[in-house]
Amino acid sequence: MRRLIWILIFGTISCIDPYIFDADEPIRMLSVEGFITTGEGPHEIRLSRVARYGPSFIGFNLPETRAAVLIKDDQGRVIELIESESGVYKLPGGFRGQIGNSYNLEIKLQNGKRYISRPEKLVSVPQVDSLSYRSVKTPTSNRFREEVGVQVTAYFQDPVEEENYYYWRPLESTFILVSEPDAEGTQGGTVASCCSRCFHKDVPKPANVITVGDSEFNGTYQNRLIAYVVDNGMRFKETYRLDILHLSLSQGAHMFLNLVNQQLSLTGSVFDPPPANIRGNMICLDDPDEQVLGYFFASDVQLLRVYIEQVNLEFYKIPQAFSPYDCREYLRLMDPLGRNPVRPPLLPTNPPDDWDP
Structure with missing residues (x-):
């Protein structure tokens, strides 16, 4: 009986052939x-x-x-x-x-x-006269939780009898990161003694691509939504400085960015269009059929800057208590297991030289 068991075990192992996976480059x-x-x-x-x-x-x-x-x-x-x-x-x-x-x-x-x-x-871009902002709430798939964010609106005159295309590109922005230091608290075995206000750089989320042509409003004064920033509980605890590029576009660049935005907006529902590679304006001279990703464009630009103050928001997300300790340690607290091979720097407590709310 024991011999039969060994035969069954080794017979089963010997029947397993390795599968050689040959993947194409x-x-x-x-x-x-x-x-x-x-x-x-x-x-x-x-x-x-x-x-x-x-x-x-x-x-x-x-x-x-x-x-x-x-x-x-x-x-x-x-x-x-x-x-x-x-x-x-x-x-x-x-x-x-x-x-x-x-x-x-x-x-x-x-x-x-x-x-x-x-x-x-x-081509030239019509100049923005002023900016405004307001907080908004958006329903989510969780009916007990709404998304909170801030919309930024630009006001400008679209030229008469000109074909204009606009693109608003958010830049890395700066906000005051507020924590609640506790002199009695400890962190990693050391007593926290500072600080409650630091300056942190942030790439606005979500990464929407906002572009528009003037075919429906040619020659009229405009108030257009140019940015939306999600309130994650940290960005709007005091002051958030949002920087945006106000850019002119060619018709081709506008159409390309519109398609990019459609791809970014896919949610996975049955109503989404199928994903696809978007052909830009780059051509391979040696092989015109080769597909090249991306688009090179040239724009007139105006830098827009708005300081969003929490006191001016109708509502905002309840702050996340990321830590009761030193706000300078924020980046290090976001990597508690030390996955980043380079130790993140301490956040500065002094504002940038051009900080002027």
Whole structure:
């Protein structure tokens, strides 16, 4: 009987054959991110390779290094970009785009492949007169919990008999991070003695792409929603400084960004359109059928800045008690297990030099 058991065990093991998985090398598409403006910059172009698995899944980006990158205009000017870090190519300091000029981006990779963008004409953007903000509540899938956020509205005059396209791009912003220090409390075995107010930088969430054409309001005075920032319980405990670029666009860039926003807005419901790769304005000269991700555009720009004060909000989210200790330690508290190989810095307690609420 014992012999029979051993035969059954080894017989079963010997019947298992290893499965050799032979995966095809994923197709890596060139991705181009960047634009130039009439502002002082910095102006940069990011090149990377994106792995595509199947018809729609996009993998991680790998920087495309040691490429020759040029920007040319219709006046014969040629500007060479310098690779400042892996895959990031910067224009020289002092560069500013000129209204009325057309620009295109040219790229030559290490393997000799050449890419070029269609020309983008830089048109002026009507100036924003003023900004306002208000808090709003939005229902969520949880009927017991509403999303709280702040909407920012811009006021401006759209020119008569001009075809205008607008894009509002939020920048990294700064807010006062407020904690409740407890002199008697301890953290990691040390007594916390400071501080209650720190200055923290933040990328506004959600990452909405807000762009609009004036086909329905040509020539009229506008009040347009240009930004929405979710209240996470920390951003609006005192003052949040939101910076936004007010940009002009070509029709092609507007259509591209609209499609990007549709993709970002997919919720996974049956009513969503199928995800797809969006073709930009970059062309491979050696293989016109090759798909290149991204869009190069040129814009006139106005920097907008608004200080959102909690005292002016009708309602806000109940603050998250992230810690009763030193607000300077906030970034380190967000990584309690030390997964980040570089120890995060302490947050500053002094405002930026240009802080002027």
